Amino acid sequence: MNITMLAKKGGVGKTTLGLLLHEAFRNAGKSVAIRDWDAQGTSSKALKTFGGTAAEVDQVYDVLLYDTPPNLEHTATSYAVQQADIIVVLTSPSPADLWEADETARFASDKNPHAAIRLVFNRVRKGTRLARLIPKSAEDISAPALEPYISYRECYQAALGRGWQALDGPAREEVLQVTVALLSLGK
Template sequence: MAGKVITVAQQKGGSGKTTLAAHLALGFLAEGKRVGLVDLDPQGSLGRWYVTRLEADAAACEGLDFATSSAWGISMEVRKMAGTCDVVIIDTPPKVDSDLRPALRVAHLVLVPIAVGHMDLWATEGVMDLAAREDKPLLLVMNRTRAGTRLGAEVAEAAKALGAPLAKAMLAQRVGYAEAMGRGRGAVEAKGPARDEVTALVAEVAERLKAG
C-alpha cells in the first residue's frame, strides 16, 4: 500500500512550517513508521536540519528518508517515496501560487500552521482556497501558542470561524523546539510537554489520514 502524503503549507513565512514538518516526521518515526521528507522550499531549511541530524548521528536518520524537489517534479518524487514510506511529509515555500498546487494535488491531507497572530490567520485563507480547488481535506494547527493570553484566545476563536477543521492538539511557544531544530534533533526526542504535544498531534493527524 502506498504511503499517505501530508503537505504542510502556509502563505506567510515564520509560521513554523518546517518545525511542524520535522516534528511530525519524528513523531511518526517514534511510532515505528518509515517517513519520507520532501523539501520544496528553496530556502532549504528542512534539508539543513536533516543534514545536521545525519552528520551528528547517522543512526538517527534510520527510517527517515529525505529528498528535495521542484514544484514540477513533486508528483514523481512523492510517488517514489510513497512506495517505500508509510508517511510522506512535504514542506512548501511560504507563498500561495501555482507552484504550490502540485504539492496540494498529491496530498491526502493539507496541514496549515497558524502562529498566534492575526496576520497568520489572514494568510490562511489563500491556502484554504487552493486546497478547496484541489478538493483536498485540510487541518489547521495552532502553532507557537501562548496559554492564557488574550491574543492566543482571540486567534484560536477566529481560526474556528474560518470554516476549516482545527486540530485539538496545539504546539506551544517553546524555546526547546528551536534549540532542538538547530541541532538536527526534535523536542519530541526528550521527555516533557513538547513530546506530549507532538504525540497528540500525530495521533490526531493519523486518525484523519485513516478516515480519508
C-alpha cells in the same frame, strides 16, 4: 499517507512542525520522509543533522511530508497540495497570520477538495489574549482547527539542530498528540 505543510507566508513554522512530525512518525516505527521544496532548504539541512530521511523520487513511504514554499502560486506548492491526503495550514494566533490562513485554506480546498484540511495553531502562548481568542478566530477560517495547538517552546527550535532528544516531556507529548490527530484523519 501524504501530508502537506502549507502557508502563504513564511515564518509560521511549516518546516519546524514538518520536522517534528517526521521525528514523531519515525519514533512510531513508520517509514517517513520529507520532500523539501522550500527555497531555504531548512528541512534538508536539519534532516542531515539528525539522521532523518529526505524523500527519494521512486521510494514509497508510510508517511511523506511536503515542506512547501511560502507562496501559493509556486508550482511545487500546487503539486504538494494535489498529492496530499492531509493538508496542514499553519498559522499563529496573530490576526495578520489568520488572514493569510483563510486564503490558504480556500486555496487548498479548491486545488484538492478530497484532502482533509486542518488549521494548526502554532506558537501559541497559553494564557494570553490571543490564545483565548483562538476558538473565535478559528470560526473565521474555512477549515476546522486541529487540537491540540502547538505551544511556543524554545525546544522546538532546538530540535532543528538536535532532533527529538532536544524536546522535553511536555513538548514530546504535544507533538505526539498532533501526530495522532493527523493519523486519525488519514484513516
